[in-house]
Amino acid sequence: MAEHTLTDGVLILNPLSAIDAPEWVAGEDEEQRRWFEASRPAQLSDVLEFIVSCQESWRTMGDHRHWGIRRVDSPFLLGGVDLRAIGNDQVNLSYIVFPQFRRNGVARRASELALKYASTSMGAKTAIIKVLLGNVSSHNLALGLGARYLREEPSDAGGTFQVFSLKLPVA
Numbered sequence: 117m118a119e120h121t122l123t124d125g126v127l128i129l130n131p132l133s134a135i136d137a138p139e140w141v142a143g144e145d146e147e148q149r150r151w152f153e154a155s156r157p158a159q160l161s162d163v164l165e166f167i168v169s170c171q172e173s174w175r176t177m178g179d180h181r182h183w184g185i186r187r188v189d190s191p192f193l194l195g196g197v198d199l200r201a202i203g204n205d206q207v208n209l210s211y212i213v214f215p216q217f218r219r220n221g222v223a224r225r226a227s228e229l230a231l232k233y234a235s236t237s238m239g240a241k242t243a244i245i246k247v248l249l250g251n252v253s254s255h256n257l258a259l260g261l262g263a264r265y266l267r268e269e270p271s272d273a274g275g276t277f278q279v280f281s282l283k284l285p286v287a
């Protein structure tokens with residue numbers, strides 16, 4: 117298995133490479149832009165820049181660990197899952213699943229794999245999930261993962277985050 121690969125036998129998570137960029141751009145939709153407060157659709161150059169920064173963080177084993185998500189038996193990129201170490205033994209978890217692959221348990225499985233990694237490989241004791249008010253899918257997913265509502269806080273673009281906290285390791 118390639119370095120940094122995670123799998124549960126159904127999904128396989130791998131760091132993105134530049135060849136994944138067009139598929140990533142094609143997977144973006146209005147939901148994703150809204151819930152990540154993007155001011156405009158991502159361009160190929162934005163995604164390539166993002167992938168380079170992810171690769172650099174993997175190279176240095178930095179604070180940001182991002183994986184592309186696929187099924188073990190299919191070449192299609194389904195989305196991504198992301199951890200950022202934020203201090204105090206905490207990581208921030210976020211996820212994206214492209215529209216045609218939603219509601220199949222992909223985000224849930226990918227999050228569980230990433231959370232296991234956060235606990236075993238990053239020493240994290242708590243995962244934080246920040247969900248913009250109104251993002252029902254992500255809100256329900258956070259609760260389904262076992263997270264508890266903590267507080268509200270302002271987002272960067274003037275919205276309101278609901279902040280959830282999840283004790284690691286998850287059962």
Ligand SMILES: CC(C)(COP(=O)(O)OP(=O)(O)OC[C@H]1O[C@@H](n2cnc3c(N)ncnc32)[C@H](O)[C@@H]1OP(=O)(O)O)[C@@H](O)C(=O)NCCC(=O)NCCS
Pocket residue numbers: 147148151152210211212213214217218219220221222223224225246247248251252253254256257258260
């Ligand atoms: C949020 C998102 C990642 C969920 O991905 P997904 O693969 O469809 O989620 P799953 O199939 O693993 O669903 C797990 C649980 O999440 C909740 N959920 C997911 N989609 C939902 C929806 N449309 N409505 C209500 N609950 C939903 C459910 O509780 C679901 O469990 P269930 O299927 O047993 O009811 C996906 O909708 C997405 O990419 N949205 C746009 C980007 C985004 O909002 N990212 C999060 C930013 S905080």
